[in-house]
Amino acid sequence: MSSEPAPAPGDLIATAPLRGRAVQTLRDEVLERLITAVAIGEYAPGERFPSERELAATLGVGRVTVRAAIARLVERGLLRSQRGRGGGTFVVEPQSPNARGLVDQALTQAWERLLDQHEAECWLHGAIAAAAAERHTVADARFLSEQLEAYRTAASGAPAREADGALHLAIAAAAHTPTLSEVLLSLERRMHITAPVHPWGQSSGWRELESRSLQDHERLIAAILARDVVEAHEIGRRHARINMELLENARRRARGESPAGAAEGDRLASRQRLS
Numbered sequence: 001m002s003s004e005p006a007p008a009p010g011d012l013i014a015t016a017p018l019r020g021r022a023v024q025t026l027r028d029e030v031l032e033r034l035i036t037a038v039a040i041g042e043y044a045p046g047e048r049f050p051s052e053r054e055l056a057a058t059l060g061v062g063r064v065t066v067r068a069a070i071a072r073l074v075e076r077g078l079l080r081s082q083r084g085r086g087g088g089t090f091v092v093e094p095q096s097p098n099a100r101g102l103v104d105q106a107l108t109q110a111w112e113r114l115l116d117q118h119e120a121e122c123w124l125h126g127a128i129a130a131a132a133a134e135r136h137t138v139a140d141a142r143f144l145s146e147q148l149e150a151y152r153t154a155a156s157g158a159p160a161r162e163a164d165g166a167l168h169l170a171i172a173a174a175a176h177t178p179t180l181s182e183v184l185l186s187l188e189r190r191m192h193i194t195a196p197v198h199p200w201g202q203s204s205g206w207r208e209l210e211s212r213s214l215q216d217h218e219r220l221i222a223a224i225l226a227r228d229v230v231e232a233h234e235i236g237r238r239h240a241r242i243n244m245e246l247l248e249n250a251r252r253r254a255r256g257e258s259p260a261g262a263a264e265g266d267r268l269a270s271r272q273r274l275s
């Protein structure tokens with residue numbers, strides 16, 4: 001209110017560190033998002049990282065903040081910059097202890113929030129699949145089958161990842177509940193720089209991820225087309241857990257532990273089916 005007295009010089013000094021901390025928090029947040037994106041495979045090793053301008057627009061922050069974060073990632077060996085023609089910033093698989101330490105630190109700091117976001121993402125995918133099972137039209141059914149076929153025939157890596165994104169957008173469209181889709185998309189934009197395309201893990205795990213996703217997609221589309229709301233919800237929710245596993249594996253790798261294999265994923269899945 002206007003009746004508030006003007007701050008004394010001592011008060012200004014007292015509030016200055018708070019302002020400093022707010023800037024620091026934003027820088028840390030941008031740094032954590034870029035590190036997480038590299039660690040969980042939103043960008044493949046060797047792939048060009050988005051420009052400062054693109055990242056500033058996507059994250060809604062200033063280019064200075066983005067530049068500082070990129071410089072840190074280059075310095076710690078998660079990105080490498082290349083000058084000249086065809087130059088830019090490229091993704092490196094985080095293997096050096098220096099790079100792994102940075103990943104571990106960033107994931108540990110954000111861990112509770114990341115887990116909570118991933119859990120919410122799973123439930124929203126379940127809800128959208130359930131809505132699609134109940135509300136899809138004949139035209140949606142045809143389009144869903146086409147998108148499933150496009151995923152089945154896509155080449156490994158970036159094409160499969162794009163086809164996966166397109167399939168999930170088709171499921172969201174078939175749910176005919178725009179608000180639900182918007183909530184999921186806005187959550188995914190907070191989690192993944194490349195949303196609505198999902199992270200794809202480390203290149204050594206692509207084949208396994210792709211065949212497991214194909215099985216999930218086949219069962220998911222079958223349940224939706226059969227208008228089996230309960231089954232579609234369960235498969236949709238469980239399929240989205242792959243993102244959480246990528247996150248957990250990124251943390252294990254950063255700590256020098258071996259990632260949980262498909263066998264463990266299957267055990268988890270069968271336990272969920274039994275319960």
Ligand SMILES: [Zn+2]
Pocket residue numbers: 164168213217239
């Ligand atoms: Zn998928």
